Amino acid sequence: MTLTNTDIVELTGFRRRLHRFPEVSGEEKETAARICAMLAQHSPDQTITELGGHGVAAVFNGADEGPTVLFRCELDALPIFETSDISHRSTIPGKGHLCGHDGHMTIIAGLARILSRNRPARGRVVLLFQPAEENGVGAEAVIADPKFETIAPDFAFSLHNMPGLPLGHVGLKSGPVNCASRGMRITLFGKSSHASEPEKGNSPMPVLSSLMPALTALSEGLPEDEDFALATITHAQMGAPAFGIAPGEATLFVTLRTLVDERMQALCDRAGALLADTAKTHGLRASHSYEDVFLHCENGTQATAIIARALDALGISHDERGLPMRASEDFGRFGHDAKSAMLFLGAGKDHAALHNPDYDFPDDLILQGVRIFERITRDLLG
The missing domain is CATH 3.40.630.10 (Zn peptidases)
Incomplete structure (x- = not known):
């Protein structure tokens, strides 16, 4: 029929x-x-x-x-x-x-x-x-x-x-x-200040600008490869939309992908370690969580x-x-x-x-x- x-x-x-x-x-x-x-x-x-x-x-x-x-x-x-x-x-x-x-x-x-x-x-x-x-x-x-x-x-x-x-x-x-993937939500905590006195605060700008290419560099291989990994920056936000305030907080979204579920934890560990080391170097606190979790x-x-x-x-x-x-x-x-x-x-x-x-x-x-x-x-x- x-x-x-x-x-x-x-x-x-x-x-x-x-x-x-x-x-x-x-x-x-x-x-x-x-x-x-x-x-x-x-x-x-x-x-x-x-x-x-x-x-x-x-x-x-x-x-x-x-x-x-x-x-x-x-x-x-x-x-x-x-x-x-x-x-x-x-x-x-x-x-x-x-x-x-x-x-x-x-x-x-x-x-x-x-x-x-x-x-x-x-x-x-x-x-x-x-x-x-x-x-x-x-x-x-x-x-x-x-x-x-x-x-x-x-x-x-x-x-x-x-x-x-x-x-x-x-x-x-x-x-x-279809690949496994998950969204990593990163939050950076520094200290805001007057834009005329940025030295009196601790801006997340250096961490944010360093993390984006560093996380992207975790990508490797092709989807059919066992060790395939892909990190894609999807969103970034820093401070308030104002000219008089040097920012004290930032948010970064990155989507992590691997061919199979078994490889995802290793990619998450690498991204987490990169975040912790970069934030520590610049004296910022950092936290992260995962959303939109897809199994392969x-x-x-x-x-x-x-x-x-x-x-x-x-x-x-x-x-x-x-x-x-x-x-x-x-x-x-x-x-x-x-x-x-x-x-x-x-x-x-x-x-x-x-x-x-x-x-x-x-x-x-x-x-x-x-x-x-x-x-x-x-x-x-x-």
Whole structure:
């Protein structure tokens, strides 16, 4: 069974409505309500709401016993101002679906349409609309929610669009496919003074200016290398926006990445030691904490093979280009208890990059994404 032309038109309209009303991580209440309204039209056997926050899960049961197969997408958008002039651009200043989660949700909505017309022969399908992927807390919160125990999957699948790959081509490999990462928040404490008497204070400026290149220099290797490390400065702030005050405090954000979780602690230790030594040299106090913690995402061998067979049956080209991604994903947490894998659906070689202010999900991918997930469903559950 496949989608009709009418289905595609309606799903495209649904995707564009989602695009116009983005909500960032933890604030996806209205998006979840739109998802629930959509699902109600397709009569799932069970709908679970407020899962790990604003998460929604729809369950479609087969006639006979069998495994539980979960397909996951993301509810959240980004705190980025959209600059495109498309007719369905964001109506919320400073927020935008600039990673394609609106398209991912629409693909799962398309799968719901097919399942409503033709339930699996056995087992059950769980369609998960997960909150808070962008800040790394959503998957963990969903799994920790007691309601998740009732739908814990045997298999878990997901997709992400990938600009840079040819439109419709799939990136797929077993093993690590998304890096581990975490945000390191650094605070430096000195002593403010009058700008005419900077010698009477202790400015964090020398530490800040030294730390930024020194932390960046911790980077080494390529994503496919075992010792890969990347440190990226993402934010710096020093003192008050005034001309009469020499600063006494500063904040620095740096994102740390490694290929696998096991390498992250060593990178954190190196960054922490660098901070402590530099602050001590200049007589400043320093503190740091970690936020937006992502574990690395690893495709299991069996689940990857299931995706590959589905792609081959559909005649969809696939290879390992672009993998592993340096970007992080919290989908990997589902693989700790289920056979899981994620595929990467090409958005076009010259398409705007993820998180660019002019990015928009290619509507041509909706049908292809649905076909892939529907084939996986039939291969596993009949």
